[in-house]
Amino acid sequence: MTTFVLIGFMGSGKTTIGQYLAHSMEIPFVDTDDEIVNRVGMSIPKIFEHYGEPYFRKVESEVLKSFSKQSCVIATGGGIIELDANRQMLKNDDFLTIWLDTQFDTIMNRLTNDESRPLWNQNVEKRMSLFNSRQPLYDVTSHFSVKVDDRPVEDLVEEIKRYIYSYTTIETERQYDENR
Ligand SMILES: Nc1ncnc2c1ncn2[C@@H]1O[C@H](COP(=O)(O)OP(=O)(O)OP(=O)(O)O)[C@@H](O)[C@H]1O
Numbered sequence: 001m002t003t004f005v006l007i008g009f010m011g012s013g014k015t016t017i018g019q020y021l022a023h024s025m026e027i028p029f030v031d032t033d034d035e036i037v038n039r040v041g042m043s044i045p046k047i048f049e050h051y052g053e054p055y056f057r058k059v060e061s062e063v064l065k066s067f068s069k070q071s072c073v074i075a076t077g078g079g080i081i082e083l084d085a086n087r088q089m090l091k092n093d094d095f096l097t098i099w100l101d102t103q104f105d106t107i108m109n110r111l112t113n114d115e116s117r118p119l120w121n122q123n124v125e126k127r128m129s130l131f132n133s134r135q136p137l138y139d140v141t142s143h144f145s146v147k148v149d150d151r152p153v154e155d156l157v158e159e160i161k162r163y164i165y166s167y168t169t170i171e172t173e174r175q176y177d178e179n180r
């Protein structure tokens, strides 16, 4: 069974597109940030403040692993690609990983200075540097990427579904050939 995972920078639309996609495929939707908050019993800013980013990344990785091989759509946190272990996990056969590729300006227009994202809540140079450092990591971690700037959510979901169905058909044929 394949787990469909959306990766991308904060504000690229993982939650919005993920909910829509899961609804349209009639499978559950999971948001790793929500799972982390529930498991730890604290908001994300509080987790960063009290335990630090490495602890947050450890729990994030455990959450991701716990949904392996489950039929669901997962919206991940923007930093899921920071750990090599997660990048390896997302590339294996249990997951189908889709990168929502955005331009930095789109993110700047979408996200305000809200307090809920500790790594966004810093000056523009640091935000841009984080964005640029992550682009190659999303690229190497994904099986497929979609450019999401200025496109309606409905169109993006249709494109992702077309890819998922073509991929799962090819995978099913490959497994069938291997088992013959
Ligand atoms: N294709 C789109 N076109 C226009 N606005 C969008 C699109 N996708 C998402 N948005 C808007 O961008 C904002 C961020 O979207 P969303 O919360 O889904 O991103 P995210 O990747 O889940 O962010 P985070 O990782 O920080 O939780 C929301 O206000 C959402 O309505």
Ligand SMILES: O=C(O)C1=C[C@@H](O)[C@@H](O)[C@H](O)C1
Pocket: 009, 010, 033, 044, 076, 077, 078, 079, 080, 116, 117, 118, 119
């Ligand atoms: O980009 C990031 O590193 C993060 C994104 C958010 O979704 C949260 O997972 C957290 O604030 C860290």
